[in-house]
Amino acid sequence: GQQLNQSPQSMFIQEGEDVSMNCTSSSIFNTWLWYKQDPGEGPVLLIALYKAGELTSNGRLTAQFGITRKDSFLNISASIPSDVGIYFCAGQPQGAQKLVFGQGTRLTINP
Amino acid sequence: GAVVSQHPSWVICKSGTSVKIECRSLDFQATTMFWYRQFPKQSLMLMATSNEGSKATYEQGVEKDKFLINHASLTLSTLTVTSAHPEDSSFYICSAKYLAGVGETQYFGPGTRLLVL
Numbered sequence: 142g143q144q145l146n147q148s149p150q151s152m153f154i155q156e157g158e159d160v161s162m163n164c165t166s167s168s169i170f171n172t173w174l175w176y177k178q179d180p181g182e183g184p185v186l187l188i189a190l191y192k193a194g195e196l197t198s199n200g201r202l203t204a205q206f207g208i209t210r211k212d213s214f215l216n217i218s219a220s221i222p223s224d225v226g227i228y229f230c231a232g233q234p235q236g237a238q239k240l241v242f243g244q245g246t247r248l249t250i251n252p
Numbered sequence: 253g254a255v256v257s258q259h260p261s262w263v264i265c266k267s268g269t270s271v272k273i274e275c276r277s278l279d280f281q282a283t284t285m286f287w288y289r290q291f292p293k294q295s296l297m298l299m300a301t302s303n304e305g306s307k308a309t310y311e312q313g314v315e316k317d318k319f320l321i322n323h324a325s326l327t328l329s330t331l332t333v334t335s336a337h338p339e340d341s342s343f344y345i346c347s348a349k350y351l352a353g354v355g356e357t358q359y360f361g362p363g364t365r366l367l368v369l
Binding site for chain 1: 258284294295296298301345347349352354355356357358359361363365
């Protein structure tokens, strides 16, 4: 089946640093979504991308839909303690309703 | 953003009993909802796609007779874990499809933690 490779699996950074994570696939996706999940909670939508090449920001977060439609990245600038959590990318294949999820990136921030 | 609720947020039950979990889209109508299962430190695993007014579509390996799904209205889908056993203990999360104009996305509920004793 289709798979998304999300990297890195985990990150340990200092507060104030910038963060970058990405997802790649061998398949084309029509939609890329980025979610954040806190322990014991459901994922919260951060950014939705619908067009190849699209670059979208949400506060300190910026995400891009790769031009090949096979990859996406998420950047977080000037990290703060509340950014701690697990970030998931998700792609929606063409013609499908369901999402394919990456394995997640666990972000830990040292104050 | 769109809001999805789940009830209950956690449940403890005895082995052999059935448990029903509700998923509601509070401020939008959702023709399609999804049920996921998540094990500790793992990604989300899709169990089934729930379409309003029709039978759910189950992913390979998911027993449809054990995980009963009903999507009777545009704002409510239910997942019933029948004859629950300890191995069914997990974190169950639903999501609802939301049409955003330029495309569609999924909004997730807060999850239901099930513990079967």
